[in-house]
Amino acid sequence: MAMVRTPLMFARLPVGGRRLLFGLAITGICLAVAFPVLWLILTSLRPESGVYYVHRGTEFTLASYAEVLLDERLVQAFINSALISTLATIFSLLVTVSSGYMLSRFRGPAAQTWFGTIYVFRCVPYISWVLPLYFVAQSWGIYDTYIGLLLPHIAVHICFFSWLMKGFFDGIDPSMEHAALIDGCTRWGAFIRVALPSAIPAISALAVLCWLFTWNEFLFALILTGNKVPVITVVMAQFVTEMGLRWNLMAATAVMALVPAFLLALFGQKYVIRGLRI
Amino acid sequence: MFGEQQRFMVLLIAPAALLLGLFQVVPIVIGANASFRDWALYNPKKTWVGLDHYKAVITDPAFLEVVLPNTFIFMIMSVAGALALGLGLALLLNRPFRGQKIVQTVLMVPLMVAPVIAAIMMRWMFNDQFGIVNAVLEGLGLEGQPWLVERWSAFGIIVLTDVWLWTPWFTLLLLAGLQSLPKEPFEAAAIDGTSAWRVFSHLTLPMLQPVIVVCVVIRAIDAFRTFDIVWTLTGGGPGRSTELFSLYAYVLAFLNLDLGRGSAAAIVGGLIILVVGIGLYRLVDRVTKT
Numbered sequence: 001m002a003m004v005r006t007p008l009m010f011a012r013l014p015v016g017g018r019r020l021l022f023g024l025a026i027t028g029i030c031l032a033v034a035f036p037v038l039w040l041i042l043t044s045l046r047p048e049s050g051v052y053y054v055h056r057g058t059e060f061t062l063a064s065y066a067e068v069l070l071d072e073r074l075v076q077a078f079i080n081s082a083l084i085s086t087l088a089t090i091f092s093l094l095v096t097v098s099s100g101y102m103l104s105r106f107r108g109p110a111a112q113t114w115f116g117t118i119y120v121f122r123c124v125p126y127i128s129w130v131l132p133l134y135f136v137a138q139s140w141g142i143y144d145t146y147i148g149l150l151l152p153h154i155a156v157h158i159c160f161f162s163w164l165m166k167g168f169f170d171g172i173d174p175s176m177e178h179a180a181l182i183d184g185c186t187r188w189g190a191f192i193r194v195a196l197p198s199a200i201p202a203i204s205a206l207a208v209l210c211w212l213f214t215w216n217e218f219l220f221a222l223i224l225t226g227n228k229v230p231v232i233t234v235v236m237a238q239f240v241t242e243m244g245l246r247w248n249l250m251a252a253t254a255v256m257a258l259v260p261a262f263l264l265a266l267f268g269q270k271y272v273i274r275g276l277r278i
Numbered sequence: 279m280f281g282e283q284q285r286f287m288v289l290l291i292a293p294a295a296l297l298l299g300l301f302q303v304v305p306i307v308i309g310a311n312a313s314f315r316d317w318a319l320y321n322p323k324k325t326w327v328g329l330d331h332y333k334a335v336i337t338d339p340a341f342l343e344v345v346l347p348n349t350f351i352f353m354i355m356s357v358a359g360a361l362a363l364g365l366g367l368a369l370l371l372n373r374p375f376r377g378q379k380i381v382q383t384v385l386m387v388p389l390m391v392a393p394v395i396a397a398i399m400m401r402w403m404f405n406d407q408f409g410i411v412n413a414v415l416e417g418l419g420l421e422g423q424p425w426l427v428e429r430w431s432a433f434g435i436i437v438l439t440d441v442w443l444w445t446p447w448f449t450l451l452l453l454a455g456l457q458s459l460p461k462e463p464f465e466a467a468a469i470d471g472t473s474a475w476r477v478f479s480h481l482t483l484p485m486l487q488p489v490i491v492v493c494v495v496i497r498a499i500d501a502f503r504t505f506d507i508v509w510t511l512t513g514g515g516p517g518r519s520t521e522l523f524s525l526y527a528y529v530l531a532f533l534n535l536d537l538g539r540g541s542a543a544a545i546v547g548g549l550i551i552l553v554v555g556i557g558l559y560r561l562v563d564r565v566t567k568t
Binding site for chain 1: 282283284286287289290291293294297298300301302304305306308309314317318339367368375377381383384388389390391392393394395396397398399400401402403405407408410413425434435442445450454457471492499502503506508509510513523528530531537540541545547551552555559
């Protein structure tokens with residue numbers, strides 16, 4: 001089907017010219033998409049004074065990165081973000097894999113009610129529950145603590161991921177589990193030893209997505225933490241207002257925040273694409 | 279009381295239901311309670327005020343004339359933009375060519391970028407004094423613009439940032455959709471010598487419609503709650519002219535320190551998107567069934 005779709009405007013050109021135009025168009029598109037990131041990297045490599053004429057001059061330096069690494073609050077923010085993303089990924093997979101399995105394997109009022117619930121809560125805007133969670137967290141004594149930031153990060157993915165996991169389990173034939181049950185396996189045994197291993201591609205895909213979502217999330221930490229648990233997105237947003245004129249530092253911090261996400265996505269890309277296609 | 283199967287079902291969803299209950303249901307209920315009270319920091323009594331906050335929100339000109347139109351215009355423009363570009367790129371990637379894998383990886387880049395970081399990049403590129411956009415314009419002999427100081431250019435940059443962020447998401451899902459389409463109709467069209475445009479409009483688009491509708495619905499509901507990029511790019515400014523719904527509720531609660539009215543705004547917004555969401559899900563149901 002691929003060769004069918006030769007764009008009309010190229011049709012009258014000779015093959016060589018057509019391929020050249022196509023190559024140029026592709027390169028242009030890639031450059032346009034990647035430009036903001038490339039520009040950020042370039043800015044981060046310029047000296048303090050060169051930043052304001054970042055498109056001129058040839059001086060480059062790693063000084064901004066060194067300064068970022070010496071800033072205790074920034075380093076703490078990187079560590080916190082990594083910690084919370086990792087823990088949130090582990091726990092949110094633990095709870096959503098089983099919930100998605102239940103949705104996929106059982107019918108009846110209980111399953112329908114649960115499905116309806118996550119359908120509705122998927123629509124609720126974050127602000128509508130995170131805003132009041134601010135005073136709930138204060139009365140529970142978990143405002144501005146790790147646990148107070150971690151638990152909402154686990155809760156937020158329940159709806160979407162349960163729904164995705166249901167889809168994945170729907171694509172896996174349950175007859176193996178039935179066979180295991182007949183052979184005297186418990187229901188838990190059938191779930192954990194038979195169904196889970198075949199869901200591993202889907203679980204890896206969700207792990208990559210969950211880690212990225214948590215690493216990039218901003219609103220939760222903005223509302224639910226004060227000074228004790230700095231995370232990288234909040235610290236950067238404060239940068240814009242407080243250090244608005246030091247673009248080289250801001251760019252260096254942003255590039256460092258992009259690196260873990262890029263590495264994860266690069267290695268995880270094939271899992272995500274494979275996992276989403278089931 | 280429960281059979282063995284029921285116990286298994288309940289245990290499977292218990293952790294998820296518990297977390298959902300504690301961190302979404304309980305806050306929403308307590309927020310609803312707060313929305314009927316004078317829940318400001320200076321009033322420890324938290325006096326019951328009934329529907330006053332709701333009346334104040336839905337008669338607030340800032341909400342009716344700025345925030346609501348902004349939110350819906352933003353939702354429509356950013357979803358339409360990302361869908362059009364995402365579909366174009368998915369069609370492009372759906373044909374084999376040398377370096378296809380690399381191109382695909384590059385096009386996925388915005389997907390990994392935190393919205394806050396994307397907003398910082400755009401803010402820097404559109405900086406009126408030192409930004410590259412104005413530098414290029416001046417290089418071309420045109421006048422640089424104070425992009426983030428005027429309402430509609432600032433709004434346009436917010437939409438542009440969102441489109442940049444979410445186009446790859448559409449590309450990824452539509453490409454998966456394209457690759458799962460049956461091959462035969464396209465082979466038949468090739469033999470008949472059907473033009474590329476007719477293949478697209480009469481075969482690809484109708485067959486891809488269910489995937490497109492699902493993507494649009496999910497994305498539209500998420501676009502409604504956009505907060506990060508507005509906060510970082512403009513903070514709702516100039517004035518309050520680029521505020522979207524989430525920012526409006528946030529400003530009421532945490533900058534004006536009126537948690538009661540902020541909670542009321544959060545609930546009003548939640549109800550609006552619930553109605554829109556149910557309408558959109560109906561649409562999905564109808565499209566996927568036919």
